[in-house]
Structure formats: C-alpha cells, structure tokens
Amino acid sequence: MNWKAVAAAAAMAGIAFGSVTAADGTHDSRIALMKQIGGAAGALGAIAKGTKPYDAEAVKTALTTIAATAKVFPDQFKPGTETGDQEASPKIWENMDDFKARAAKLSADAETALAQLPADAAAVGATVNTLGASCGGCHKAYRIKE
C-alpha cells in the first residue's frame, strides 16, 4: 500500500468512526458500524446485479470499508455492555472468540478481494457471495431480529 492509499484509508476510517467513538459499545455505535458495512455490501450487490455499472473505484472503496469496519466492530461488545441492546444476542459475550473470529474472517476476506480486485460484475458477484456467507452466518448466530 502506498502512502496515498494509507492516507485515504485513514481518512475514510475517520469519517466512518469519528462520530461513534464517544458512544463505544452502545446499540447506536454498533448499528452505525453495521450500516457502513451494509451500505458497502449494497454497493457491491448493485454492481453484481448490474443495476449499477462496474466501477473499480467504487468496488475498492466498498471493500476497504468492509475490511476496516469489520475489524473494529467486535470492540463495540466490551464486557459490561450486554444490556440494553435488543438486537445483539447475549451469546456474543458468551462466545466472544467465535464472534471475533467471524468478524476477522469477514475483514480478511474483504482484504483478499481487495488485493485481487474483482475486475468485472461477475467477479464482484463471486466476492459478494463469499462475504455474504459471513454476514448471514454471524447474523443467524448472534443477531436477534426485532
């Protein structure tokens, strides 16, 4: 990664996380991070489906967001923040290693995709399938539907 990419990633992380650090471990901070991930996944999904034209920069931005956000997401589930969140299952705190491993896998898969940037809509689709398995698996295990 050259310095420009590092600066861009840092700037993006600042925009993404700046407003939530003060509210660490709340339902709002968790949702804010998941919304970032959801938005990025949505952008990839639109390209995969062809509702948006393939755009290498957009793919790069979305994958960078997913990689960076999934990395800090488990930090929002510190001991003692179990209560008051209707959507986050208590099982998260009981199985923190597994929860962290699932977030780490999503981040690592996004980084792998970033390194071999998907070159067309079909390749973006394959990436969405890989990442989507992590989304669905973790939600099934740890997210309580409202």
Ligand code: HEC
């Ligand atoms: C490590 C586990 C984990 C992974 C991986 C994960 N999520 Fe989530 N997600 C959660 C949890 C837990 C919640 C509920 C958080 C809360 O309410 O405090 C959630 C909530 C959400 C929400 C709801 C936000 C809202 O506005 O209420 C969206 C959207 C979402 N995830 C999208 C995704 C997508 C897309 C992916 C994959 C690219 C993904 N998630 C991967 C655990 C995960």
